[in-house]
Amino acid sequence: MTTIVFTYLFLGGVKLSVEKLSDLLAVSLKKEASDIFLLPEANHYVIKLSIAGRIHFFERIEQALGTQIINNLKYQANMMLSEHRRPQTGALLIATHVYGRISSVGDFTGRESLVLRLIYEKKIAGRYFFPEQYQKIVTGVQKKGLILLAGPVGAGKTSTMYHVARQLQQQVMCIEDPVEIYEPAFLQLQVNERAQMTYARLIKAALRHRPDLFIIGEIRDEETATNVINAALSGHSVISTVHAVNVYGVIRRLLALGVNLEDLAQTLKLVCYQRMLPVVTGGNKVLFDQFPFSISEFIEHNGSQEMTEKWREDLEECLAKKWITRQTFQRYVEG
The missing domain is CATH 3.30.450.90 (Beta-Lactamase)
Structure with a gap:
C-alpha cells in the first residue's frame, strides 16, 4: 500500500479540513x-x-x-x-x-x-502493453536528435520521459513548468515567467552544460520550438511533448509554430502518441502509437485525423488477449 507522506498546515485550527484532504x-x-x-x-x-x-x-x-x-x-x-x-x-x-x-x-x-x-512513478515492468514500444524510445534517446510525445492530459507523458531518462544513467537536464517529478540525479530547471526564465531562455543557457539528454516539458510556442530544434541540430538528444490529437498532428503543430520541414527531417527521429488504458485486471497501462518520421509518409497522411493502422492492430491484440474490454476497445480505437 502507498504510504501518504503529505504533511498538512492547520489553518485556523480546523482539523476537519485536514481529515477531509x-x-x-x-x-x-x-x-x-x-x-x-x-x-x-x-x-x-x-x-x-x-x-x-x-x-x-x-x-x-x-x-x-x-x-x-x-x-x-x-x-x-x-x-x-x-x-x-x-x-x-x-x-x-x-x-x-x-x-x-x-x-x-x-x-x-x-x-x-x-x-x-x-x-x-510506477515501476517500468508491467507499465506498458508492449514493452518493445517503450524500448524503441529508450533506443532513440541514445542517438542525437528529437523524440516527441503527444497525448491528452493524464496520459503519462512526463512519467515516460523520466523512465526513459533513468535508463541512460548519464547527465540529464530537465526544463519544465513546473517540475513535476523530483529526481536528484537530474539537473532540473523550472520555468519562471516573472523572472524571465522562459523555456526558450533556459534552453539557451542549458546548452552550455552539454547534457547527454534534454527533457523539455512542453513545446508550446514558436520560440520554444525553434530552440528545441536548434538544440537537436547542434548534436543534442532531446525529448519533449506537444499537444496534438495523433502522431501526424504533432508534425502539423510544429509546422504551425514555424519549424522548417527540412529541419524536422534532420532532427525528428520518432513521434509517439500515448494513452493510458484501463486493464481488465485493474489499474492502467500505456499503449503507444509510434511514427518514425519520414517526409514522404507525412505528406501521404497530412490532414489525416486518424491513428496509424498499427494502433488498431495493437488494440485488437489487447482485446484478443483479454487485456482490455470490448468497451475500452471501442472507446480508444480512434485515439
Missing part, C-alpha cells in the same frame, strides 16, 4: 485518479475525480471547507496564499512515488478553483 487523497490514490478538481459552485465546492480519462463526481462540501483544503494544498506547494484571482502553479510530493502538480485560478468574485494532477 487525507481521505480525499487516500481514495484518489486507491482509484489511481489522474486529477482532483475542487470547483466552486454557488455557496459550496464540488469535488470531482478524473479516472481513466473520465470525470466522476465525488462529493459536495461547504465553501469554507473547500477554501481550507485549497489553502492547505497551496501552502504545501509554496504558492501564494494571499493571491486568490491570478493563475498560480506549484508542485509537491503527495505520497511515496506519487507527485502532485497544482493549478489554481480565481473567478471574478475571488473564489478559487484548483486542479491537483497526480503523477505516479
